[in-house]
Amino acid sequence: MALDSKQDTNKRDFKIVGTRPPRPDGIDKVTGRARYGADMSAPGMLVGLVLRSPHAHARIKSIDTSRAEALTGVHAVVTRADFGDVEDGATADTLDNCMAGAKALYDGHAVAAVAATSDAVAKQALKLIEVEYEPLPHVTDVDEAMAPGAPVLHEGRTNETVPQGMSANVISRCQFGHGDIEAGLAKADRVLERTYRTEATHQGYIEPHACLASMGSDGQADLWCCTQGHYMVRNTCAAILGLEQGKLRVTASEIGGGFGGKTTVFLEPVALMLSKKAGRPVKMVMTRSEVLRATGPTASSSIDVRIGMTKDGRITAGFAELRYQGGAYPGSPVDMGAMSAFAPYDLENVRTIGWDVVTNRPRQAAYRAPGAPIAAFAVESAIDELAKGFGLDPLEVRLKNAAREGTRASYGPTYRAIGLEATLRTAKDHPHWTAPLGPNQGRGVACGFWFNFGGDTCVSLNITPDGTVTLTEGNPDIGGSRASMSMMAAEELGIPYDKVRTVIADTGSLGQNEVTDGSRVTFAVGLATIEAARAAKREMCRRAAKVWGIDEDAVVWEDGAAKPSGPNAGEFPPMKLEEIAAIASNTGGPIAGHFEVNAEGAGVSFATHMVDTEVDPETGAVKVLRYTVFQDAGKAVHPDYVEGQFQGGAAQGIGWALNEEYVYGEDGTLQNPGFLDYRIPVASDLPMIDTVILEIPNPGHPYGVRGVGETSIVPPLAAVANSVSDASGVRLADLPLSPPKVLAAIRSR
């Protein structure tokens, strides 16, 4: 249901929204008191460990667990045979990913699991499980997987969008756009044709997956886990184990990072099954190696781009064909890449085609604006190359072609008010743009976009007898959202921020909540919070009216109190929230407000990033000197956390551009399953990351909020590549820009 929110957006004077109060979980987190996934224990708890395939692709001919089961201290062993069948296709894939069936599809694919009295016994038990594998040829590269004759992972999964005769690893094809590409290209003064490649990266959250499962013989179960969506965990595990959703209560721990990688399950169904068989709680914690080998990195890609531009910088046509491999199951985010690739531009002729391909790699999971950074890398690099080739200012070229309110987006819809132009103009006027550069230094810019989402949301706002407010919501806090919810509730109720406490309740407390993803929480949970607060206000006005003996319609809420709406209503002093709360029992009972919605109206968020780098021409090493993020937040509820999202996304993008990549060996096994050789940026790799928050309110939210968490990772890949190109004089179309690649390009110039 769409909300009529033309009322009171943006023109409002906010008292609390837009300020920077301390977060409610701050003290717990700086003292080590906060409990994350691996920080919980239960009496009688067993340790669960997973046995994983060492082969990239193999038929599992047999599994003999008898010796493991006989080992003293082992209380349960689980294989796929313990699970029933699952009807829903996506859930069936999830089950197969959590516990392999007929085939092991990637190095690290789970094939069995044990629960034992200690880590040492569990490790010993794993060694006693005998798996008979028949290794099969494997494929890890997206283009190789599409080629005829490639080793095939699944037969018969290809859908009707794919033309006959392609490899069975090609699962689907999508297409977006409008106009006539060839006609558009014909009008260009130059057409750039280039192929870009990106390698798979991992979200890199510092907290490995962990859970504690306790399942009773009566089919009721409790699960503690670090997740971005405990309702998703409940629903998925219930489906996999054949439980009713209400029988499984999931509590979300504090989460040590997710970025999309914890929007699905890996250990949880296995832990529940082990607990069921053992009759005791089972705790499972992944090692870093397991996280990298067997959770959900993002896709790797190859992308063909053709863009035509006139010599004064007008893009006459934009075309991209994107091939993404999403690991061993269908579902790479190529559709989102294809939709977002040209989203910042107002184009008469635009077309994108996306191919979803499977390979012998772990099943991909969402990674912050899934699919978009990859596509933006290609398109933004190409636009930069064309602009520079004509001697044009890259920001001017983008302004010339920028989408605005009323533009028909390349992926279909028409934009409402958007902030792209504001970010570009602000970037142009910013001192960073004209700061001098030294030898071997260069500057690059790029734009980015993310759709942002709404989704199923429930909020319950309860008022205690002493007039404090508890806000119960169902979305794990990955970036400071509890503070933002408390701020919006306090703003709406007209009470101080510290009178509101936001808690993330377990799945028994609310009906259903979409995971914390899609940059949805400040938007959707915020919207629901505001509506729940309004419902509570209406109820409190009713109570005041009852006490005063006047009509309900004659009472309004102002500055944290119920008041008669005018002199004709009666002369009654305002009744403050805590006064109404104190007499709630006598006026009808406890007071609450709640709101349930499938939120729509999320506003898209645009950004422009600017980065200076220095390239050592003798070694190819790249140093990031200066970085500025310009992004539209609609309305920044808590500016510190908005800045934090801008900075965090930029840092991940820098890592993706310069050093992060999955390296597979000839044998299809992952060569760098650790933080030593999977190189995320360290503190000394980065400068301060400056941020400029633009606020072009989203008409779909009562306060104008747009999601911000994802857009910030979309521009950096191209911004860094464009900067490196400016610094070194060479164009690289192949990420990451590791020193050997950069040096080779410089030397062959």
Place this chain on the structure above:
Amino acid sequence: MSKIHVTTTINGDPAEFLCEAGDSLLDVLRDRLSLTGSKEGCGTGDCGACSVTVDGRLVCSCLVLGAEVEGRSVETIEGMAEGETLHPLQRKFIEHAALQCGICTPGILVAARSLLERNPDPTEEEVRYWLAGNLCRCTGYDKIIRAVLAAAAEMREAS
């Protein structure tokens, strides 16, 4: 093989535990002493989330055996505040929004305190290089560095 009996001092308090030869100090802190403030992010000394000090020296507790701290003094995140009073670094982290998910925060606070004990007036670069062994994936380090520099300034003022 019987377990090793270790007598040690943790955050100023006497402590005793039994452990296997191969148990790391991190395993012992978390699983035997219920001090779960130190985190395991990698188990190989590459992320710093398990940082503690042993006899005043900053180390990764995943790379120290439990048995090694016999007679030594261990300081963890749990010992950083004094009762209700937060260490200036802890306060500045909250003020400067220097944490998002917070999983790296204990390790970074322990490491930063060790830095300021040795160098009360570090430059931005010195802070970055000292903390290079503490990975953060959420913040991009910007607000963390600002918080450390702010805490250093406040601590210099106070002394």
Place this chain on the structure above:
Amino acid sequence: MQYLSPTTIEEAVRYLAAQTGDCRILAGGTDLLVQLRSGLAEPESIVDIKRIDDLHQISREDGGWRIGAAVSGAEMGEHAALVADWPGVVEAVNLIGSTQIQGRATLAGNLCNASPSADSVPAMVAARAVARVVGPDGARDVPVIDIPTGPGKNALARDEFIASIFLPARPERSADAYLRFIPRTEMDIAVVGCGVFLKLGKDGTCADARVALGAVAPKVLLVEDAARALIGTSLDDAALDAFSAACSAAAKPISDKRGTAEFRVHVTGVLARRAALIAKNRAGGAAQ
């Protein structure tokens, strides 16, 4: 697995000699604990040498320095006089890993672990460091360069360990330097490492040189051709070019996930030149 913590060298040697299965020495543990955890090492016993007081000393000896095997890189970095004499060796060991790793890592451990890319080894070799090996037959001195025999393999017998590293007296007008190439700014294993020692004559020309390369061969490489290219010269561009070329020519690297062979060969020459200039400046030569 057994954990033993002797308090004297003799006790440690007795433990080693008495073990029948695989027995490992524990100093800083930054390699051993990683190997234990991954299952790469499954020793029956561990001998922790950090309770042996003698092994914690940094002391002057014959104008040089004797550094006990239990001394961490961080402690070396805090020793002003040692840093003044051998800045290259100290900076090398303090490039290993992170601040936390440097709080534990030791020269002897880095040496005996025998990774081809060990950071402290090229610097020690350039400095002509000597290992004091102790065993049942007493003590013997072995040049550091002779300790690693291949990736992960060293020349020690199973009942021997290194008790200390000796850095010789540093002559007048001489200095050492260590540089390595890594893709990030910290935390990585060296893709190429280069340790240089230079001695200048009174007239400012190069009187002695020693250069060792890491991460470009199965073990550390001492490049005598390169040293000869500098000796007798004023370390001008022509000499440095010849020096770089000799280092690149000596490098015999593999291609792996950290760098291609071609990249390593090229960067070897670049780093060697930069390290030589640093050593030259430290030795009192004019900056170039």
